[in-house]
Amino acid sequence: QAAATLAAVLVGLRVELLSTEVLNGAIGMILVTVLVGAGCVEAFGRNMALKSEPEHETEGKEQRILISVANPSSAARLMDLGLLLRNPARAGALYPTTIVRQQTQTGDAVAKGEELLAKCLNQVEATDERLLPGVRVDLNPADGIVRAAEDLRASIVLTGWGGEHTPSARIFGSVNRKLSEICPSRLFLCRILTPLNTISRILLPCPPLTEHRSDVDLLFSDAKRLGKQLGVELQVFLHGDQAGDLEARLESAAPKCAYQVQHHANWSQSRKALFEDIARNTLVLLPQERKNSMLWTPTLDRIPELIAAKYPQVNFMVVFPALPGQLQPSPPVLPGPGPDAFPEVTGLRLPNPCEAETAIRHMLEACFQNDAERIDDSLPQLILSAKHHPVELGEGMILLHAHSGNRDKPVLIAGVGQIQHPFYDRETPPKVLLVLITPLGFQSSDHLHTLASIAEAFRNREAVARLPRAKSREEILEILSILQPES
Secondary structure (H helix, E strand, O other): OHHHHHHHHHHHHHOOOOOHHHHHHHHHHHHHHHHHHHHHHHHHHHHHHHHOOOOOOOOOOEEEEEEEOOOHHHHHHHHHHHHHHOOOOOEEEEEEEEEEEOOOOHHHHHHHHHHHHHHHHHHHOOOOOOEOOEEEEEOOHHHHHHHHHHHHOOOEEEEEOOOOOOOOOOOOHHHHHHHHHHOOOEEEEEEOOOOHHHOOEEEEEOOOOHHHOOOHHHHHHHHHHHHHHHOOEEEEEEEHHHHHHHHHHHHHOOOOOOEEEEEEOOHHHHHHHHHHHOOOOEEEEEEOOOOOOOOOOHHHHOHHHHHHHHOOOOEEEEEEOOOOOOOOOOOOOOOOOOHHHOOEEEEEEOOOOEOHHHHHHHHHHHHHOOOHHHHHHHHHHHHHHHHHOOEEEEOOEEEEEEEOOOOOOOEEEEEEOOEOOOEOOEOOOOOEEEEEEEOOOOOHHHHHHHHHHHHHHOOOHHHHOOHHHOOOHHHHHHHHHHHOOOO
16 A cells, blocks of 8 residues: 555656655655554454454364374373363264375375374273274375364364474474464364373463453363363463453363462563473463464464473473354264274184284184285284284283275174283283284275274173183174174
8 A cells, every 4th residue: 555655646746746745745644654553453453353242162062172193202192181181071082183195105104194093092992982083185284184173073173293493393383383373173282291190280371361262261171171180280370350250260160170370460470470380290271362363462472482492391282262253062963983884703713822923824814714815915914013003902902903805894803812922012912812904995094983993892891801701703703793883
């Protein structure tokens, strides 16, 4: 606008239609309107927006937590965090998801993603939580996570920060910076450096205008749920006129947990107290705003960076509310893996005693009817699975999985018997060895749904406890038929 005005005045000056005084007046007008206009919009525009009725996020019927799984070091802690944030009073599931970049070696990357997600099954095996893992191929991780959040209608997206300090990545890296701008769901950017069970206290600062956040009630519920699950005290920092309203909302937020509130005169004192209270075994929960939000300010945007620089060993999470227009209190229920996802089953008694590789070969022979080519193709995959990513479905029960053959449906083979010690890197050999063979033509998502359906079926502890005592193939098949979901 300034350039257009100047251009018009200069043309008028050249044709002697306007005088030098008009040019000087135009420049003065531009200076005044540019400076004063921006300040007026910043001051009065925000006040008008804050006086309007805010849109608040509410808990829907189902809670879906999308967990971005990228590497083994952070996957386990993000899964633990997802389990702690799950509200048992609401239906829902955990959706660990690996994003694979589109490239020439996509197949190898997808296979590694499947191995990583298979390890996630071990963490929820002892719980009743539904786990629906998935692998997605996209041009870049940020777009893949956003599309997954939109498709799944995720309530929360959890993603980690690897700790890069490059100038371009700054505090969270380019991927997480992009996520903070375009991810539609509530977003938790997590730097979890130590096991969550070592945390002794949770710190929750409430910056200016926190009372106007769309997710303030959910934020308090999440903080109190973490405090209750970890058995630690929640410390909340309030200041100024906002303190009374926020403390009342904190008190009414479920669930109940031990907490303390620090009152300060202004945000500067509150922030100073926060930095003084940060210690090695604390978890800092930082409410943050989207950069295009009316509540965003550049000074608050630097707090995570300051904490990371001053306290490099401290755990913290930065919480962003959902994008405006993305609040869906009652999303439709997404189906999990149905009965069709469960594989065909077969079983056998293993010869006693039996070495690990011999046991796997016996099971493959039962599946492929002594087809040497398919057995030789599957055996190295299963040995690799046994060494690096076995899925533990219960005490003394190990699941290995591989892609091989051209069957119409995956097959689950159960081998019961005395397997000799050692079983690769495990201290004690399994009493029941399970092998899942998925056809080569199956999609990665179908394979992961099959793994999830097996893990869910094997939560029938009464039937599973009978497997190690099964004396014959017929008894093994009978137990497996009990575990199969009804059509």
